[in-house]
Amino acid sequence: xxxxxxxxxxxxxxxxxxxxxxxxxxxxxxxxxxxxxxxxxxxxxxxxxxxxxxxxxxxx
Amino acid sequence: xxxxxxxxxxxxxxxxxxxxxxxxxxxxxxxxxxxxxxxxxxxxxxxxxxxxxxxxxxxxxxxxxxxxxxxxxxxxxxxxxxxxxxxxxxxxxxxxxxxxxxxxxxxxxxxxxxxxxxxxxxxxxxxxxxxxxxxxxxxxxxxxxxxxxxxxxxxxxxxxxxxxxxxxxxxxxxxxxxxxxxxxxxxxxxxxxxxxxxxxxxxxxxxxxxxxxxxxxxxxxxxxxxxxxxxxxxxxxxxxxxxxxxxxxxxxxxxxxxxxxxxxxxxxxxxxxxxxxxxxxxxxxxxxxxxxxxxxxxxxxxxxxxxxxxxxxxxxxxxxxxxxxxxxxxxxxxxxxxxxxxxxxxxxxxxxxxxxxxxxxxxxxxxxxxxxxxxxxxxxxxxxxxxxxxxxxxxxxxxxxxxxxxxxxxxxxxxxxxxxxxxxxxxxxxxxxxxxxxxxxxxxxxxxxxxxxxxxxxxxxxxxxxx
Numbered sequence: 001x002x003x004x005x006x007x008x009x010x011x012x013x014x015x016x017x018x019x020x021x022x023x024x025x026x027x028x029x030x031x032x033x034x035x036x037x038x039x040x041x042x043x044x045x046x047x048x049x050x051x052x053x054x055x056x057x058x059x060x
Numbered sequence: 061x062x063x064x065x066x067x068x069x070x071x072x073x074x075x076x077x078x079x080x081x082x083x084x085x086x087x088x089x090x091x092x093x094x095x096x097x098x099x100x101x102x103x104x105x106x107x108x109x110x111x112x113x114x115x116x117x118x119x120x121x122x123x124x125x126x127x128x129x130x131x132x133x134x135x136x137x138x139x140x141x142x143x144x145x146x147x148x149x150x151x152x153x154x155x156x157x158x159x160x161x162x163x164x165x166x167x168x169x170x171x172x173x174x175x176x177x178x179x180x181x182x183x184x185x186x187x188x189x190x191x192x193x194x195x196x197x198x199x200x201x202x203x204x205x206x207x208x209x210x211x212x213x214x215x216x217x218x219x220x221x222x223x224x225x226x227x228x229x230x231x232x233x234x235x236x237x238x239x240x241x242x243x244x245x246x247x248x249x250x251x252x253x254x255x256x257x258x259x260x261x262x263x264x265x266x267x268x269x270x271x272x273x274x275x276x277x278x279x280x281x282x283x284x285x286x287x288x289x290x291x292x293x294x295x296x297x298x299x300x301x302x303x304x305x306x307x308x309x310x311x312x313x314x315x316x317x318x319x320x321x322x323x324x325x326x327x328x329x330x331x332x333x334x335x336x337x338x339x340x341x342x343x344x345x346x347x348x349x350x351x352x353x354x355x356x357x358x359x360x361x362x363x364x365x366x367x368x369x370x371x372x373x374x375x376x377x378x379x380x381x382x383x384x385x386x387x388x389x390x391x392x393x394x395x396x397x398x399x400x401x402x403x404x405x406x407x408x409x410x411x412x413x414x415x416x417x418x419x420x421x422x423x424x425x426x427x428x429x430x431x432x433x434x435x436x437x438x439x440x441x442x443x444x445x446x447x448x449x450x451x452x453x454x455x456x457x458x459x460x461x462x463x464x465x466x467x468x469x470x471x472x473x474x475x476x477x478x479x480x481x482x483x484x485x486x487x488x489x490x491x492x493x494x495x496x497x498x499x500x501x502x503x504x505x506x507x508x509x510x511x512x513x514x515x516x517x518x519x520x521x522x523x524x525x526x527x
Contacts, residue, residue, distance in 0.1 A: 009407070013406075013407035017407070018388060019387065019403055019406060021403065025396065025403070028396070028400035032376075032401045032404035033404040033407060035465070036372070036373065036376055036404055036405060039368075039373050040373050040408065040415075042369045043370045043412065043415055043419055044412060046363070046415075046422075048415070048418050048419065052418040052421065053421050054414065054417035054420070054421060055417045055418075055420030055421045055424065056417065
């Protein structure tokens with residue numbers, strides 16, 4: 001079976017985070033991770049100033 | 061003399077309350093009618109996971125005694141309602157659609173919204189099916205079976221408040237409560253052809269409900285008429301210090317505002333992102349609502365696609381954080397579709413979520429600016445009418461997309477910044493579909509007034525299913 005390009009990352013992250021990965025789960029995990037990283041890349045590419053505040057602001 | 065309701069499975073909450081208040085019918089009779097309807101229809105619709113019949117009968121008896129003593133019963137006197145099973149209900153474990161939560165001890169008291177509806181005279185009659193841990197737009201559930209759409213039982217209700225949509229659209233209860241993190245009230249409202257209100261973020265207290273994404277979680281009502289929606293909403297308003305994001309604004313009743321109508325309100329139609337990827341029925345529904353309101357102006361919500369991406373990202377990361385330990389220890393007890401999303405999300409670097417929260421503030425400022433020029437914005441609620449149960453993909457703008465993640469493509473950019481929305485049902489044939497009426501923060505009254513005007517015009521209505 002061909003390995004997904006994200007498989008090495010998934011294996012390393014699963015070990016680091018102590019996450020169980022069943023062999024049959026891997027394609028769905030990889031597909032979800034790919035979509036999530038695409039959304040993240042789109043957001044990451046949007047320019048914001050260094051002093052941009054996040055949405056939820058803690059108030060003491 | 062106790063009489064029958066003219067049409068017990070389709071009476072509105074307002075009609076029931078009037079009849080119970082004036083003594084035309086007893087609350088006990090209303091409850092028996094509702095229990096009979098549930099016992100006939102729920103085996104088909106699979107909306108309920110618990111029917112609290114003993115509690116409902118006891119409560120009805122109490123109300124009837126109060127009336128006999130001349131006490132006033134409230135604006136929702138004798139109205140049966142049910143809640144998505146992520147609300148705490150005294151005596152039941154708060155399932156949140158999961159198998160794992162069956163092991164939780166039963167809740168010791170009701171969620172505040174249940175207490176408030178009951179204080180207005182309503183009667184809790186059960187807990188409703190939902191997508192596992194609310195990470196869902198379909199209404200399917202691997203542990204409890206899918207909620208089924210009353211208009212076509214082979215089709216989805218939408219989710220995650222699937223049982224809430226099915227129970228109200230199917231005539232099992234006139235009012236239900238659900239939650240909406242990214243669209244989980246508006247999507248089932250759309251696919252089931254009923255009214256749904258997602259209030260402003262922070263309007264209604266969420267304590268004693270099982271969370272999903274604290275940044276985005278909202279609770280709200282479903283109904284078959286705008287008046288019922290407003291009656292339920294008004295009864296639930298008010299500060300609760302036990303929800304740290306609940307606003308301490310004064311109660312702002314809306315029922316008396318409904319008749320003010322939509323005249324003089326500036327209403328625009330969301331363009332760009334919200335005009336792409338629609339199936340023809342979604343376009344027809346928006347056009348029909350816009351024409352009835354004489355809403356001719358288009359408005360561009362800036363960077364709505366990025367808002368959806370950022371909402372997607374924060375949702376999956378916050379959700380995974382909430383469930384990380386359960387995923388580690390109980391992976392095989394999750395719906396695999398939910399588990400695999402959480403596992404993937406746990407691997408996403410936190411740096412990316414932080415950027416999404418910063419974008420959120422930028423986007424909020426941009427969208428709030430739009431409300432200096434308009435009072436309300438119309439947008440589709442879902443790209444299509446109810447898909448088949450089990451359907452995995454659909455084609456949006458020629459691209460094959462997963463149904464589960466994309467039914468909320470038009471709802472996510474709105475809840476992302478907590479705007480209030482009334483989802484109104486356009487009764488197309490063979491299946492209904494919803495339109496979002498979006499207003500500025502804390503202006504639920506405006507969205508409800510517009511919905512009521514549309515209902516009076518006959519443009520929107522909850523169609524009665526053939527059950």
